Amino acid sequence: MRTPEALDEAERYTAHNYHPLPVVISEGDGAWVTDVDGRRYLDFLAGYSALNFGHRHPALIAAAHAQLDRVTLTSRAFVHDQFADFCRGLAALCGKDLVLPMNTGAEAVETAIKVARKWGYRVKGVADEQAEIIVAADNFHGRTTTIVSFSTDPDARADFGPYTPGFKIVPYGDLEALAAAITPNTVAVLLEPIQGEAGVLVPPTGFFAGVRELCTAGNVLFIADEIQSGLGRTGKTFAIEHEGVAPDMYVLGKALGGGIVPVSAVAADREVLGVLKPGEHGSTFGGNPLACAVGIEVVKLLETGEFQRRSAELGERLHAALARLIGRGVVAVRGRGLWAGVDIDPALMTGRTACERLAERGVLVKDTHGSTIRLAPPLVVTGDELDHAVAQLSAILVSP
Numbered sequence: 001m002r003t004p005e006a007l008d009e010a011e012r013y014t015a016h017n018y019h020p021l022p023v024v025i026s027e028g029d030g031a032w033v034t035d036v037d038g039r040r041y042l043d044f045l046a047g048y049s050a051l052n053f054g055h056r057h058p059a060l061i062a063a064a065h066a067q068l069d070r071v072t073l074t075s076r077a078f079v080h081d082q083f084a085d086f087c088r089g090l091a092a093l094c095g096k097d098l099v100l101p102m103n104t105g106a107e108a109v110e111t112a113i114k115v116a117r118k119w120g121y122r123v124k125g126v127a128d129e130q131a132e133i134i135v136a137a138d139n140f141h142g143r144t145t146t147i148v149s150f151s152t153d154p155d156a157r158a159d160f161g162p163y164t165p166g167f168k169i170v171p172y173g174d175l176e177a178l179a180a181a182i183t184p185n186t187v188a189v190l191l192e193p194i195q196g197e198a199g200v201l202v203p204p205t206g207f208f209a210g211v212r213e214l215c216t217a218g219n220v221l222f223i224a225d226e227i228q229s230g231l232g233r234t235g236k237t238f239a240i241e242h243e244g245v246a247p248d249m250y251v252l253g254k255a256l257g258g259g260i261v262p263v264s265a266v267a268a269d270r271e272v273l274g275v276l277k278p279g280e281h282g283s284t285f286g287g288n289p290l291a292c293a294v295g296i297e298v299v300k301l302l303e304t305g306e307f308q309r310r311s312a313e314l315g316e317r318l319h320a321a322l323a324r325l326i327g328r329g330v331v332a333v334r335g336r337g338l339w340a341g342v343d344i345d346p347a348l349m350t351g352r353t354a355c356e357r358l359a360e361r362g363v364l365v366k367d368t369h370g371s372t373i374r375l376a377p378p379l380v381v382t383g384d385e386l387d388h389a390v391a392q393l394s395a396i397l398v399s400p
């Protein structure tokens with residue numbers, strides 16, 4: 001099936017919950033994808049950071065193949081031989097005692113919310129039904145009914161009520177507002193170390209050190225949603241490391257599945273994650289053998305430090321190149337490592353138009369919030385490929 005036909009068929013038979021660029025991908029390799037007509041593109045979205053290791057990383061594909069030939073699913077009714085290795089490895093990577101594997105990012109966020117509430121009632125001593133969780137404006141934590149209950153994005157939220165209570169929203173990066181929102185009923189503060197969907201917003205220096213202090217002082221769990229920012233994306237294993245603090249709970253997803261299977265998890269110490277008892281939470285597919293086999297390899301890749309190093313070094317090159325476009329069709333650039341939010345001058349074109357023009361020139365990126373485009377290439381991208389992508393961006397801004 002060629003591109004127009006494949007687009008027509010997709011349009012006819014699917015719910016319109018996405019507005020994809022008109023590219024029909026049939027193959028991926030490293031930082032590159034090929035469409036059904038044989039055109040090649042640099043993938044600078046990388047599955048919203050689910051493809052940090054690139055398409056079909058050989059070690060991850062080998063682990064998946066080997067596991068496919070052994071056993072793929074057991075459910076958690078039994079234990080399988082990949083489970084402990086994955087959980088031990090991931091817990092060590094996070095510096096935490098325990099891990100609870102799930103599948104999608106939203107499920108892991110839901111898990112963190114449930115654990116925080118139960119911890120609040122059973123450990124902190126909050127009165128029944130009174131637990132509060134503080135979140136930030138412009139957050140993105142997923143699409144479930146509870147999560148959209150505390151979204152500030154009308155598209156994510158409108159028409160999906162009634163909403164789950166128990167959440168307070170404060171401006172991102174505003175320590176005073178956060179301090180004022182904490183009460184004896186606050187069980188957790190849930191934040192993205194860098195807000196991805198909001199446009200790759202980096203908080204003011206010292207904000208997270210302040211969050212950590214407030215949480216410790218108020219006996220409140222600090223939950224870092226590192227689903228998009230974590231696992232090498234910003235030049236460190238976790239984006240929160242740039243702030244010199246550690247959260248009480250990590251929420252992970254996306255790249256944890258190596259771009260092969262959905263794998264998410266929360267990681268925390270025993271006094272937090274240990275509150276869950278059999279029957280209180282679970283998932284048929286969470287922590288399945290195929291997921292764990294891939295996850296074990298993901299952890300091993302991260303243990304080498306190579307991807308974090310590449311992201312830090314190449315990130316400097318990317319941000320230096322993007323900074324040169326400011327005033328030349330670009331209004332502002334934000335981000336860390338191989339992750340950038342680029343605000344296109346709205347007088348020139350929308351973010352969507354910029355994405356379409358870049359796709360015509362063989363570079364795939366995605367817009368957010370009108371005039372911002374996000375660049376998040378796989379961490380296996382080369383310096384030359386980065387330069388090429390930025391040159392294409394520069395070209396569309398000069399001759400739209």
Ligand SMILES: Cc1ncc(COP(=O)(O)O)c(C=O)c1O
Pocket residue numbers: 048104105106107109140141142143192196197225226227228229253254
């Ligand atoms: C920070 C963050 N949290 C949660 C999610 C939700 O993950 P999923 O789409 O796998 O449910 C995302 C997805 O973009 C995200 O960026």
